[in-house]
Amino acid sequence: MTDTGTEMDIDAYRALVGAFHDRGYAFVGFDAAEEDARHVIARHDVDFSIDLATTLAETEAALGIAATYFVMLTNPFYNLVTREGRAALQRIIALGHAVELHFDVSCYAPDALEEAAGAECGLLSDLTGRAVNLISFHRPAPEWLDNPATLAGRSHTYMPRYFSRIGYCSDSRGAWRFGHPMDHEAAAAGKALQLLTHPIWWTTPAGTSxxxxxxxxxxxxxxxxxxxxxxxxxxxxxxxxxx
Structure with a gap:
């Protein structure tokens, strides 16, 4: 299958979900994923627009699947504290999705990460009215990849159980970095896979990034x-x- 970003749009996302269903896969949350099961974790890192994330959340709800949306509190492009930002968060949750923290470590000194991550999780919890249990890293440093350590008492998406012990696919930069998900060895073997996508690539018309x-x-x-x-x-x- 092709892995070019020019074929990413909302119809292509529907087709991707359908392809997983055709192979007997179920979309599950991070805690429910089993390594040897036909489970796919739909993860969305919201780097540009909470409105586009809401659009994708509505599409997924119509398809009968739930995903986990990782949102940023230090993002220069959207503000979750505004009335519109809070409404978007509540809309995503109302559609049946989880909301967790997308954390930018570059905003803080290395010795302040634990405290900063805890503070951001607390603020996001205040905004959503729900506990924040997971962290994804914005542009993760190599030391966090396949690292079993928690941050601020929370698990993260690059722990071995989510990263190396199951399949992993990402559409970073608007193209599949590890090949098309349906061509992944985990999908071929009927094993679990974490699918990282970014709403902006799928909610805009097909084209280059x-x-x-x-x-x-x-x-x-x-x-x-x-x-x-x-x-x-x-x-x-x-x-x-x-x-």
């Missing part, structure tokens, strides 16, 4: 223009040729 990012940026600019106008009457009422 650069084209997808450019489209998202244009849409974001349009939305920000409206928001600025809502908060500043002179900007909203400026001459048309200045817009």
């Amino acid at each position: 650069v084209e997808k990012i450019d489209l998202w940026r244009a849409q974001r600019h349009e939305a920000e223009t409206v928001q600025v106008g809502d908060n500043c009457i002179p900007y909203r009422d400026r001459p048309v040729d200045a817009r």
Whole structure:
């Protein structure tokens, strides 16, 4: 199968879910995954847009599957503390999905990671009204890969039980880094697999990763223009040729 990002869109995601179902796979949470079972863990790291994550969450709910969404509190592109951000979190949860922490270690000194991760988990728990039990790392450092150690008392997605003892596929950078999931040796053997995807690649029209990012940026600019106008009457009422 192809592993090019140009074929990633919402229809392709539906087809991917269908392909797993056709092979007898069940979509399960991290704690429920069994190494030798036909289990797939749907993990989503939300790097760019909580709104696009909500779109994917709605698609998955319509397909009858649940996933785990890892969201950031230090992200420059979305803010979960806003009314809209909190509403998006509650919508994802209401659709039957789990929400956990996507943690950027580069924001903190190495000796502050334990405390910082604990603080972020606490804040995210306050926003969702649910315990935060799992952490995924944004651009994980090599020392965290296949590392059994916990962080702030929480498990992470690169522990051996989720990373090396089961199959692992990722669409990082808008293409399958370890080959197409259906070609993975774990899928061929009917064993468990962690499937990491990023909502932006699947909720935008098929194209290159650069084209997808450019489209998202244009849409974001349009939305920000409206928001600025809502908060500043002179900007909203400026001459048309200045817009």
